Amino acid sequence: MITGEFNLKGELAFEIDFIGADESIISVEAIFDTGFTGWLLINNKDAIKLGWKRNLKSKIVQTAGGQTVLNIYQGIVVLDGEEFTIPVYGGDEIQEILLGVRWLQFKRLIADYSGGVLTLD
Template identity: 45%
Template sequence: MISGTFGDEDELLFEIELIAADGLELPVDAMLDTGFSYWLAIDNQDVEPLDWISLERQTLLTARGDFDFDIYAGQVKIDGQEFDIPVHVGQGLPEVLLGRQWLKTLRLVVDMPSGVLMLGG
């Protein structure tokens, strides 16, 4: 399991690696967003250096209204494991978001009074 941190407003933050098409691993801080139904969302400027393959376009209803996302075939590493996942890429995303699909495969432990935050197998 990887340890996470609590943000200034109690956000659930984890360091993960985005794996570029050439195998380069780029560490990023990602926020777990249980309101996001899918795997991962990143800003469009962050996907360019990864050289991931674009698959399709999808419109989702978000807290800010309808939002267009490009879906890419991405690869990430969490807790030492590599995952091939669809990644939602949109304009103006201030954070890298981990969605609730991860909660189907990884265990989440949150104990705010004790300062414990962990995600993993």
């Protein structure tokens, strides 16, 4: 189980780890976004810095800001001590790292704002 916190905006924030191609481990804060149907969304520069392999295909998606093209990378993410190799979307305009609802296939989200409890179990 990983514990998160409600940030100043009231967003669901979790600390997760990325594993780079050189096996370096980088801890980051990610926002759980129930409107995002993928696994993970990051800035292209971050994916490139991590050395994650880019898929030759890109995907056109509809976001709150309009339609955009996202690159697809193969990334390694650590949640609750468990490594997951997942498809990661990357875009030039992405400012926050987002976790999407695909995680709910394996993890249970508990978000009790009034009680101050936020976990992915």
